[in-house]
Amino acid sequence: MTPKTSLDKSKIKFLLLEGIHPSALQVLNNAGYTNIETVSGRCRPRSCCARLPMCTLSASARAPS
Incomplete structure (x- = not known):
């Protein structure tokens, strides 16, 4: 059972x-998740900020500095 x-x-x-x-x-x-957006290069801060308020979860493979 799931x-x-x-x-x-x-x-x-x-x-x-x-x-x-x-x-x-x-x-x-x-x-079963279908609403997935990927950014393959560096995400400029303004561009990322525009996407984040609409997101439920965000992840990055890079560790914070």
Whole structure:
């Protein structure tokens, strides 16, 4: 039996920033998440800020400095 999430998966948005391994997208898709945006290069601060308020979750492969 699959555990339920507190929010419908279609309403959860992922923003994956620079350096994401290709399998990360596949894992999220296999888990039933469909609202996934990826940024493959450096995300300029203004561009990232424009995306973040709409996101439920954001992730980065790079450790904070």
